[in-house]
Amino acid sequence: MFLFNTLFENVPLPLLVTDEKGAIIFANRGVSRVSGYTLEDLSSLALSDLCAPYERGRFLFAHLSQIKETTEIDIDFQRKNGKFFMAHLSFSPFHYSGRSLLFLVLRDVTRRRVQEGKKREDEERYRKLLEEKNRLEEQLQRSRKLAALGELSAGVAHEINNPLAVITEEAGWLQDLLNRPEWKSLPALADFQDSLREILQQTKRCREITYNLLRLGRPLDMQVQEVNLRGLIEEVVEQKVRETQEQSIKIQAEIDPNLPAILSDAILLRQVFLNFLNNAVDALAEEGRITVKAGLSPAGRVEVAISDTGSGIAPENLPRIFDPFFTTKSPGKGTGLGLSLSHTILERLGGSVSVRSRLGQGATFTIQLPAGEKGAIADAPQNSDC
Amino acid sequence: MPPRILIVDDEERFRLTLSKRLGERGLEVGATVGTGMEALREIREKAYDVVVLDVKMPGLDGIQTLEEIKKINPHIEVLLLTGHASVDAAVDGMRLGAYDYLMKPCEIEVLLDKINGAYEIKAGREERIRQAEMRGRADREPA
Numbered sequence: 001m002f003l004f005n006t007l008f009e010n011v012p013l014p015l016l017v018t019d020e021k022g023a024i025i026f027a028n029r030g031v032s033r034v035s036g037y038t039l040e041d042l043s044s045l046a047l048s049d050l051c052a053p054y055e056r057g058r059f060l061f062a063h064l065s066q067i068k069e070t071t072e073i074d075i076d077f078q079r080k081n082g083k084f085f086m087a088h089l090s091f092s093p094f095h096y097s098g099r100s101l102l103f104l105v106l107r108d109v110t111r112r113r114v115q116e117g118k119k120r121e122d123e124e125r126y127r128k129l130l131e132e133k134n135r136l137e138e139q140l141q142r143s144r145k146l147a148a149l150g151e152l153s154a155g156v157a158h159e160i161n162n163p164l165a166v167i168t169e170e171a172g173w174l175q176d177l178l179n180r181p182e183w184k185s186l187p188a189l190a191d192f193q194d195s196l197r198e199i200l201q202q203t204k205r206c207r208e209i210t211y212n213l214l215r216l217g218r219p220l221d222m223q224v225q226e227v228n229l230r231g232l233i234e235e236v237v238e239q240k241v242r243e244t245q246e247q248s249i250k251i252q253a254e255i256d257p258n259l260p261a262i263l264s265d266a267i268l269l270r271q272v273f274l275n276f277l278n279n280a281v282d283a284l285a286e287e288g289r290i291t292v293k294a295g296l297s298p299a300g301r302v303e304v305a306i307s308d309t310g311s312g313i314a315p316e317n318l319p320r321i322f323d324p325f326f327t328t329k330s331p332g333k334g335t336g337l338g339l340s341l342s343h344t345i346l347e348r349l350g351g352s353v354s355v356r357s358r359l360g361q362g363a364t365f366t367i368q369l370p371a372g373e374k375g376a377i378a379d380a381p382q383n384s385d386c
Numbered sequence: 387m388p389p390r391i392l393i394v395d396d397e398e399r400f401r402l403t404l405s406k407r408l409g410e411r412g413l414e415v416g417a418t419v420g421t422g423m424e425a426l427r428e429i430r431e432k433a434y435d436v437v438v439l440d441v442k443m444p445g446l447d448g449i450q451t452l453e454e455i456k457k458i459n460p461h462i463e464v465l466l467l468t469g470h471a472s473v474d475a476a477v478d479g480m481r482l483g484a485y486d487y488l489m490k491p492c493e494i495e496v497l498l499d500k501i502n503g504a505y506e507i508k509a510g511r512e513e514r515i516r517q518a519e520m521r522g523r524a525d526r527e528p529a
Contacts, residue, residue: 161469161491162397162490164490165490165492166397166399166400166403169399169491172403172494173410176407203491
């Protein structure tokens, strides 16, 4: 027995024996070392006295007698000098001389827990970096896809423009002929004129499409200057408010008063904001709310979020939302080039756009733009090929 | 006197119909040709006021043709027709002395305005040169 007592007292591992109410019956030097209490102090203390004040009300301390098998918990202890440390306690019940006692092994796990916490923080940081990497990769893939599609579209558009020019001239020539006095008595003159007007109207529509397609694939002619974004947004919103007067659509702008002027292209930006607002109006059908919020992002970029309370975008459509010709609108309502062109313009202005949406719960397009540095704007290669 | 026009475009049907439509509006289209080389031959042989010139053509392209036209006769005004709205191509053309540029397909009335504008510039310049020459002659003649 002497051997065991000696071992118990001198082993570096903190060991305790308590009764079933937690009163310390025996504590070794290890406990004295980690707690700062003398062995004499310890003999008059209860287990809960060693714990941090906020741990003393634990359910376990009031029910120690109910521990029937080895139980392990993490608990904060408080040293005699008031400092806290994290401990791992294992309670093992045993009987001695007809009494129910508990054998406790205490380990100071402060360092391990701190390291684990740091590891968790590192893991969290790594997870965020990975997410950011994936997001950038996705953005890059999308840009590559759009660039390839844009180039193809521009090529097709260019080839279409020549026959379109011929159609325009031929139809125009027929109009010229019909305007001659000798044709005035033609029986179906009005029908001919009407048809020709329609042909020219539709050719004009094609020309607008090819014009936008060409802009997708070609470097844009940018006029970079100081842009009063606040004024620009207010102007575009006012325009849309006027245009939607007949509908039950509420459009409001919430602009941070500290929004700085930026170096960008006002005409291109105007087109981008109008495209997103048109898209939001179309998503609402006849009624709903559109909000344009502008301010600075935590990263110091200018952020403009355009939200609508419309029908939202189906998850399967989200990855294709910026593809040229992708549209869910009915024929004649949209060519599917507006968002694609806006995406291209924003990239060339050194910005980006992302979308969040749930079906039936509206959509938010968030535009980010560099806040001021001229160098941030993409220096697109120029091309004078016609 | 109406301006005398040369139309240069590799799309035959386009240049022929455009020619008829400009003629219908009182302009004199002297010729329509399909290449830059043919255009230069026309310029050397006949008098033209305004050239309507397509930018994208096989062989000598519009910009090269413009350069050569200006070497042969710097007073001829040139209107460029571009396949797309590249301001860069237009700026290149303007730097080389083009009067203006238009995107294909274009409205006939817009083209007409540009042709008339180009012709006025050319006619005004020629008139000033003529008067200067007359003044020079008068100065040289003994009183």
